[in-house]
Amino acid sequence: MWFLIRSVFWLAIVFACLPWPENSLIRQISAALQSGTKAAVMAAIDEARTTGAMTCANAPAACLEAAGRLGQFAAGSAASVSAGPLPAEATPKPPPRPDGPR
Numbered sequence: 001m002w003f004l005i006r007s008v009f010w011l012a013i014v015f016a017c018l019p020w021p022e023n024s025l026i027r028q029i030s031a032a033l034q035s036g037t038k039a040a041v042m043a044a045i046d047e048a049r050t051t052g053a054m055t056c057a058n059a060p061a062a063c064l065e066a067a068g069r070l071g072q073f074a075a076g077s078a079a080s081v082s083a084g085p086l087p088a089e090a091t092p093k094p095p096p097r098p099d100g101p102r
Contacts, residue, residue: 056063
């Protein structure tokens, strides 16, 4: 059994180190996947932008309220990043030691 495991391990190392020919099909598939993904992400961003613009045009009060909440969230996030060290009560404490003879 150990012989098989060692053989598979070393054969995997050898095959990983062998020079393999460049395959243009793999590059074409990779490029197609990347361009398809990029197109899907851009379509989702455009849809979100359009939906947001229509929502703000239909209900400006709700849009202003959401913008205010987003501004508060962004301000709180920026403050927590530059706040410096944590207060003493927020630092983790070591677990208690058991009482008793060793």
